[in-house]
Amino acid sequence: MSDVLLEVSDLVVYHGQLCAVDDVSFRIQEGEIFAIIGANGAGKSTLLRSIAGLHKLTRGNVSFKGRDLKGIAPHRRVELGMSLVPEGRRLFASLTLEENLQVGAAGGKKGTFTLEKIYELFDWMPARRRQYAWQFSGGEQQAIALGRGLLTNPDLLMVDELSLGLAPIVIERIYALIPEIVAHGVSVLIVEQDVSQGVAVANHVHCLLEGRTSLSGRPEELTAEQIERAYFGAGQSPVSGTHP
Amino acid sequence: MIWLNILVEGALIGGFYALFACGLSLMFGVMKVINLAHGDLAVVAAYIAVFLVPHLHVPEVLSFLVVVPVFGLIGYLVQRTLIQKSIDRDPFTTLLVTFGLSVVIENLLLEGYSANAQTVNIGSLGYNSWHPGSIFYLSYVSLVVLASSVVILGALQLFLSKTSLGRQIRAVSDDQEAAQLSGTNYRHIFGVAAAIAFATVALAGIAYGMTTQFSPTSGGVNLLFAFEAVVIGGIGSLWGTLVGGISLGIAQQLGAHFNPQYPTLFGNILFLIVLAVRPQGLFGKKTALL
Amino acid sequence: MSTNPALASITVRRSTQSPVLTFVGVIGLVAALTLAPWIFPQAFVSILVNFFVLLIMATMWNLLAGYAGMVSIGQQAFVGLGGYGVLYFAIKGVSPFLAVPLAAIVGAIIAVPITFLLIRLRGGYFAIATWVVADTAMIIIGTVSLLGGGTGKLVPGFTSLSPTQLNHYAYLETWLVALVVLVGTYLLLRSRTGLVLAAIRDNEVAARSVGIDVVRARRLIFVIAAAGCAAAGAVLTLSQTYVQPTNEFSLQWAAEMLFVSMIGGLGTIEGPILGCIIFFGLQQTLAQQGAWYLVILGSVAIIVALWQPRGLWGAVRDKFGIELLPVGHWVGSRGEPRSPELLSEE
Helix, strand or coil: CCCEEEEEEEEEEEECCEEEEEEEEEEEECCCEEEEEECCCCCHHHHHHHHHCCCCCCEEEEEECCEECCCCCHHHHHHHCEEEECCCCCCCCCCEHHHHHHHHHHCCCCCCCCHHHHHHHCCCCHHHCCCEHHHCCHHHHHHHHHHHHHCCCCCEEEEECCCCCCCHHHHHHHHHHHHHHHHCCCEEEEEECCHHHHHHHCCEEEEEECCEEEEEECHHHCCHHHHHHHHHCCCCCCCCCCCC | CHHHHHHHHHHHHHHHHHHHHHHHHHHHHHHCCCCCCHHHHHHHHHHHHHHHHHHHCCCHHHCHHHHHHHHHHHHHHHHHHHHHHHHHHCHHHHHHHHHHHHHHHHHHHHHHHCCCCECCCCHHHHCCEECHHHCCCEEHHHHHHHHHHHHHHHHHHHHHHHCHHHHHHHHHHHCHHHHHHCCCCHHHHHHHHHHHHHHHHHHHHHHHHHHCCECCCHHHHHHHHHHHHHHHHCCCCHHHHHHHHHHHHHHHHHHHHHCCCCHHHHHHHHHHHHHHHCCCCCCCCHHHHC | CCCCHHHHCEEEECCCCCHHHHHHHHHHHHHHHHCHHHHCCHHHHHHHHHHHHHHHHHHHHHHHHHHCCCCCCCCHHHHHHHHHHHHHHHHCCCCHHHHHHHHHHHHHHHHHHHHHHHCCCCHHHHHHHHHHHHHHHHHHHHCCHHHCCCCCEECCCCCCCCHHHHHHHHHHHHHHHHHHHHHHHHHHHHCHHHHHHHHHHHCHHHHHHCCCCHHHHHHHHHHHHHHHHHHHHHHHHHHHCEECHHHHCCHHHHHHHHHHHHHHCCCCCHHHHHHHHHHHHHHHHCHHHCCHHHHHHHHHHHHHHHHCCCHHHHHHHHHHCCCCCCCCEEEEECCCCCCCCEEECC
């Protein structure tokens, strides 16, 4: 149907002496919402950081739009169309809301997402654009971080721990934005500890357990029991599900 | 009246210290690099102004027009090569490498130009001064240097707050990784910061050469003052550096008032007190120490 | 205690090869160096004096930077205090030779309050603060007229000796102090304190989490290093017999001990020794060239720091597996013939 946007093959990543990502492979198609779920320490963040170029691979391969990303610096990957919204938001503390967004706009490429567009998407922002990061709630900060990432006009938006530290109602509101983002032509890769949200919104779910793939498939084809076992382990050997 | 004189003299020299130190503050704020060769760069600029620029048929008083941009370029190149390599290792290495550079530069100058004192020739401008109310003797050069410091610091502050590049520099200082993820080429940004640092310190060096005599080892003593100004004022704040410089200048003038051997001592004591009581400086962010 | 068979088969060794060879070699060297004034010409003996002085300083700097992680460019404060300490005691009638250990103690005592000011500081802040402290010490001493003020003073107490005797005694005491410092450092690093230091250096957070008092350990090292540098300054004064603020408190000492340690290699005892040998070799070769030797020394130090961060001794050790003065620990299984994986670095 659509092209392969991101291809991860046999990826092995060490974090010091610890093997954080152990032989992980998956593919993300254009227009997909891809969710990677797993418990704390399962290797999800390391995986995302390696894809973004912040962390060195030990073995394996990451390619984006058919192009091998080996040796390509993080900011170059952003220019190619891949943007990571990091865990913990990580807004620039000494910059205002608008300035945070402007840094995103300065990187990446030009496209549908402009400052005006982001202000449309989050209509509470314009009034508070001269305020600083610490003056915003967790949910608002997450929105700003999302906005900053979108302003690079990525083809693939990766979000690490979207719901971390946020109240349920805020999480719902943010997740409601995802389909709208995809409607603008952006594919989304979400990493989540919160299984229900991840599974609810995704076209494809990939579960990590201690760095290894424990489950992979479309949500409608997976039972809650399967997911639970894959998430927590419980002494079972890894199961790989279907892959489109 | 004596006290007013101390304040004024302190402010004048403080302005110079601030110009000298802003590059240091920038390099530390942006890339966490403490450039121990910073002072020697200023001296090199002064030497170039005296010995090399005349070959270009440019009068020494205008030498900064040539030297400053060249130093900016050199700063960018040195940062992208040598300093970046030591940053990639660890902060320890950076400290050692810049210290090594400092020693190498000083001794190269000693070999090339001997230990004799030099000065930048500015003709009659150097001899004239202003006598407001017949109380102060404010040399024109010092006033021009102070004015330039304020203008340049102001311009730098504007650059950092209003331009895209300035924003990126501030972003990189806050969170280098997050900046990378937003598409900022942090190594390029480091280069720009270094270019600004080198350019401003070159200007400061030439200004220094216009007001005082200098020799190969002048860099060391001025580096000490620059550090003190930055620490007193607070890392990461340009206006803090100005305030720090002026505070230092005043402390030193106070010391000189008591005993000709004391100016540096009083400055050192102020520095040590600030370090003990409020290590982040007057305007600095609390996390700057780590 | 556990009776786990796996644990029972683990051994802990302190070095990778037999220390007997090292021991024999060292005895011979020590003998030669003790008899130096009678074996070698005075010119060489003078070089040896300066060699030992720098070796003491570099060993101390190495302790500070390579083990406690504190980069100091202000150790010359204590070098100067050591030199002036000898002057002070000599003026008060104590024999300069006896004044050396006294000066070292004075250095240590003065270091204690300074640790309170400096010990919380990190990295560059610490470095600059040490420099300011040294500068301040220099200025203050320069105002004391009893000690000769800015122009300096001749150290009294040598008049009863002939020049040859003075040279010999100065050399012997310098050699003795260097020996004490080296042996002391070796024993310190092999002791439990040394293990504590290595733990702090490798991973401070982890060290803290097992209950190590990092601040106290750093303070201790700072005071020891101060005493050592003071001792270096003190014995230097025996040879130079004249003290002057700009000489005793010179930033050049900082440059030299730093470069020597970098070139030789941090975190080892052999590193400073090798560094000093190279330094003096360079100095002798370039003696006519004035400031060039510092240019070359600095350049070599930079090159080594960027491309061979473990220093030249580190490179030798990695390549040949030689350990002359081992201070590390290797954990391995009983019955394994070759040296197992190195767990704690030097």
